[in-house]
Every structure is written in C-alpha cells, then in structure tokens.
Amino acid sequence: MAPLRTRWSLPAAALVSLSAAVTAGAVIGDVIYFTGYAAVCAAAWWAALRRVGPGERWPWLLVAVAQTFWLAGDLVSTIAFRFFPDADPTGWMDAPWLAGYLAIGTGIMTMARLRARGQLREPLLDMLTLTTAAAIGMWWLLVAPALEKSGGLYSVGIALDAGYMLGDVLITAAVLLLVLSPGTRGAPTRMLVTAVCLRLVTDLGYAVLPHLGVVSLVSLGGLVLFGNALMVITALHPGRAELIRPNPRTRTLHPARIVFLGLALLTAPTVAVAQGSGPQAQRVALLIATVAASAFILARFAGAVREQERAERLLAYQASYDPLTGLANRRTITARLDACSAGDVLLYLDLDGFKAVNDTYGHDAGDALLVEVARRLRAAVREDDLVVRLGGDEFALLCPQASVHADVIPLAERVLEAIAAPIGYDGHELRVGTSIGIAVVDATTTPGDLVRKADAAMYEAKRAGRGRWVLAGPPPQPAPLSLAG
Secondary structure (H helix, E strand, O other): OHHHHHHHHHHHHHHHHHHHHHOOOOHHHHHHHHHHHHHHHHHHHHHHHOOOOOOOHHHHHHHHHHHHHHHHHHHHHHHHHHHOOOOOOOOHHHHHHHHHHHHHHHHHHHHHHHHHOOOOHHHHHHHHHHHHHHHHHHHHHHHHHHHHHOOOOOOHHHHHHHHHHHHHHHHHHHHHHHHHOOOOOOHHHHHHHHHHHHHHHHHHHHHHHHHHOOOOHHHHHHHHHHHHHHHHHHHHOOOHHHHOOOOOOOOOOOHHHHHHHHHHHHHHHHHHHHHOOOOHHHHHHHHHHHHHHHHHHHHHHHHHHHHHHHHHHHHHHHHHEOOOOOOEOHHHHHHHHOOOOOOOEEEEEEEEOHHHHHHHHOHHHHHHHHHHHHHHHHHHOOOOOEEEEEEOOEEEEEEOOOOHHHHHHHHHHHHHHHHHOOEEEOOEEEOOEEEEEEEEOOOOOOHHHHHHHHHHHHHHHHHOOOOOEEEOOOOOOOOOOOOOO
16 A cells, blocks of 8 residues: 555656646646645645654654745745735745755754664765865855845845755755665665755756746746655655664765765865966866865775775674684574564584594694584575574574474484584594484564573483484573573
C-alpha cells in the first residue's frame, strides 16, 4: 500500500503543478495552485503525526510547519496583489516565507543529527566550507547588484533579499549536512535533495528573471508547488527512515566531494579577481596561481584523509576479526547473538587432540592447523553462516534460519568429516577431531541461554567419546562460558 501511495502521488503532483504553471495568472490557476498546495500540507501533517519511532517525529513536524508557513505566505501575497494592488505589503507579507525557511532548515539538520549519531564532525566541516562558498556566490548574484544600484544604501527590499539569501543558505547547509553524513543514499534522500534544489532554483528565478525579462514570475509557481510536493512525498515514502535512523558505513572520500570542496575554495578568489582592478593579464595570473595552490592543498588533504580511513579500517578489522585465521572473533558473534531470531542455530566446536599437536610439533604447527581448520569450516558452511574463532582451539558457527534436521545436522556431519581429515605440515600428518554442541533459538531463548546450551552440549559430546555432535536440550543452570568475556 505504501509503495503504491508513493508511486501515484509523484505523477499526480507533476500533473497538478504543470496545470498550475500553464494557467498561472488566471483565477483558475490560483484555484489549482492553492487546492494542490492545501493537499500537500494536509499530507505533510498526516505524515508527521502518524506512528513513528521515539524522537523521529520532530523533523517531519518541522517539514509540515514549513509547508504551512509557505502556503500562508503564498495565500497572503495573492490576496494582497489581487484585491489590494495599491497597498505595500513589503515586510510583513514575507514573514511566513522566511519562517518556513527556518523551519525546513532546522528539520533537515535534525535529520542529519539523528542519522549521524556523533559522526558529524567531518561532514560539518565540509558543509561549512561548501556553504560559505554558496553564501559568497548568492550574495554576489542576488544582493550585491541591488546594493550597487542603490549606491550602497540599505532598504527594506535589500534587507528582504538578504533574508531570502540567508534562508537559501540555511537549507543549502542543511541538505549538505544530510548528504555528507554517514548513512544510506536511497530514493528518499534523492527526492529530498531534488526538492531542496527546486526550491533554490525557483528562488534564483524570482531574483534574476525579472531583470532578464525571460519569463513571468507567476509561471514559477508550478515549479514551487512540485518541489514542495516532492518534499512531502519523501515523508510519505516507505523508506523515509533512512533519512533519520543511523546506518554506519565505512567512510570513503568520494572524488565528487574533492571536486566540490575545490570549487568552494576557489569561489572567493574568483569573485575577488573578477571584481578587482588592474591589468587583465595580472588578474588571470593571480587566478591561475590560486587554482594551482588550491589543487595542491586538496591533493594533500585527500592523501591525509585516505591514510586516516585506511588506519580506521585496519583498526575496525582488528577489533572484529581474528588475526591468525581471518575469521570473525568473539566480539563479532556477541553482537550478532543479540539480533538472533527463532530458527537460528549455534554450533559450538572444540578441537580434540589439539594440545597433543602443539606439544609434539610446536606452536607453529598448531597455528598452521588452526588456519587450515578455519579454511575447511568456511568451505563447509552456507554463504550466510558466520564462522567464528572464539579463542584457542574453540570455534563457533552461527547459522541463521536453519532447520535442524534439513540443514544443521548434515552441516555438523560435514564439519566432523572435514576436520578429521589429516592435515599436512612439514612432512607430517596432523590429525585432530572436534566435538560439536548444537543449540537452537526459540521464542524464549536469550543469547546467554543459547551459548550455555551449545557449550553444555559440546561437553556432553566430549564425554560421550568425542568426534561427534550433540543437540542441546533445555538450558542448564550453570554458566560454564560467556561470550561477553
């Protein structure tokens, strides 16, 4: 139902927006525009007030508030220009629009903060760099010409131009922070970014087009409506949680990020050179030198970040994987056990005869044997199964949604056979076996119960003669092993 709602709402919004643009300036155009926008606001409030997780409602409430403010501003301005053409509504008429910028910027920044969960330092620095460049460009394009025309004297109109510029800067900063923060980049993110870009394009059109005489301003209303509708469709999307819920990933400095940062660094020097005095050749030389210096700085910056990311990946790998065998370690399976569900199965393995190999052939032979056992275990399991070295000669297999009789018992037999096969080392044949305890997750099983049951079953297999598997019964009372230790 939810995907279908999102699918039909997009073409419906496009059709209504196109109709509003085609009939702009006429009464029927106003009716289409405000009817469509009222529906957009109603959908925004419905999306904000429906059931969501704790703390996740505020961003969507702010989106709904922003849309309501913008609708109020459009309604007030239309009434003022149609029925009171001689009145001067400059100032108070713009208050709802400016309040909408504040609400939408705050809402998107809240999304970024919730999604990043303490990982905002680097995205924040990059966002500030890009936003500073955007502010310089907007000032130069939108406010500076008006100031030059007025002889440097500020007026209410210029102040409002500056206010709208700051509003655009705010939502630009917000969406940059969201995009640069760690997380999933799916359809909701793309739709929200597109909606904000449409808002910026229309604001630029309102500021520039009157001077060019290219198109009537009222015809931009259809584009405004579509951008606002797209923002609300994002809130209705079934995958909208990606904009809020954390989804950590390995950070990578994307080449596009370097390009945008480089352009941001060059914005101020380019404006200064364009507006500066002196011979043209001298200004061009200054610009070339600035570009070269910025390129060197960015190259050094990219190299440093790449080294940092490699070090972080190495540390993360060492914290989660066994350095000898390359298998996941105790910490990894502890985290996975917390997410187990009914039908998952844990196999607890302890090698039989490993101490004799160490004592007879030395620790190097023991290490070689463990590496080969790990390889054989990986070859025996399914792709989704987790193979873990718990420490020493103890291993574990966590098999999600595995039926005991159909999958796990044949797996246990394969593991017994694979490990029992002789292992060649320095002209010798090393032989070990294994005892396996099997525990199945049911509706009442906790991670601690699962481990205790599998461990007890493994010891029962050893007492029964080793080289066999035992399926655990009810969880025992004592706790011979804790994976948290």
